[in-house]
Amino acid sequence: MKKSRPSPSTVVSRSGRFTDGPSQEVAQFSQSVSFDWRLWSHDLVGSMAHATMLEKIGVLSSKECQDIIAGLKGIGMEIEAGRFQWKQELEDVHMNIEAALTARVPAAAKLHTARSRNDQVALDVRLWLRDEIEALLGELRGLQRSLVKLGERHPEVIIPGYTHLQRAQPVFFAHHCLAYVEMFDRDTGRLADAFGRLNVCPLGAGAIAGSTLPLDREFVATLLGFTDAKGRPRITQNSMDAVSDRDFLIEFSAAAALIAVHLSRLSEDLILWASSEFGFIRIADAYTTGSSLMPQKKNPDIAELTRGKSGRVIGNLVSLLVLLKGLPMTYNRDLQEDKERLFDTADTIRSCVRLTAAMLDHTSVQAAACDAAAKDPLLLATDLADYLVKKGMPFRQAHHAVGAVVAFAEKAGRRIDQLTLAEYQAIEPRFSGDVLELYDLQKAMKRRELPGAPGVRQVARQLARWKKELGTLG
């Protein structure tokens, strides 16, 4: 969609108590239209609902209301077509649209009745953020689907699971993918939760103290979809809170920061796995870049940038918290500074989620490298301790005995599955003939069948559950 961007201008026109306009430098410093122009469609929708309500309570005639709505629609078409003249001296998106409307519809002078830019901007941002959250929820589901598909493409592949980045115990590759599906599921819940709290209409709060006119706040709220599950209107209950509250931005930004952290951790796994040292995956060329100097290089830039951009999203959250921290009630112009941080967070997180999903769709698992790493018998040292526990030995003692086996093998320069039964029994007599069977990895994966564990049946069950939940069955 083509959008017109505001261009700087030196013309200054203000009215009422001001005799002097601000200097160009002041206008430039205080304008927000260069970034808040993107609230235009929500500003139009809010104004149309406000006009409809003003007609209902008799402030506007039906002709005036129709003219205003037609005028707003015309402005919308101009903006969409990139023909609208944004003027910096008109400060923000609200004044630009109002001025344009007033120039073409005389009744526009009545539109701002019982409305302030304070409740108007609070409304616009809520409307904008509602759409943004819905779009992000869709992208997150896409990412979850990509993770499930990646795991499903390689259901038999086993890799070492790591703690402290040291090999720990074997897991199915799919189990690792599904760990991220769980994280993004919690993120989805947090966003939905934030949505519920922000979906309350502030219009009617005016500048700070409502209005002496008999506005129908519930009517506007219903028109704008600020309703609960039963369709009842939801309106803010304190006019001062309504114009100064930016909690909903913080909640969204916090949810986004956590998504960014999850993406960053996923990126880190992918970067490690794509290295020659691991070699577990290959990322398609389209999602990597070469080096300008070293001809052999294939760098996982998309994953690295996603990891890097998480810093921006986290920083934006902190900026917003600091922005609010010292503000006395109620609206203060400082609040204008919220938008660039909010927009940056929304744009960054959405592109990171989308690009990560696309990259995963173009990533292949290198089964041979995974197998080689997963065959390390030390990954089953805990199984060996459990074996002794099943024979009645207290776990701490079993842990010690297996530690002695590992140390013995290390000293002998052999793998623990290459020791003889006699050597095992010399360390601990309770080891018997079946001990070496323990290292059969396929069998080992069948032993891990607690709910949530990476066993064969458990992982298959989880994959099926997520496919159903994400609508990717069939």
Ligand code: ARG
């Ligand atoms: N551009 C302003 C903002 O984003 C709109 C509200 C201005 N209100 C005011 N009283 N100056 O916060």
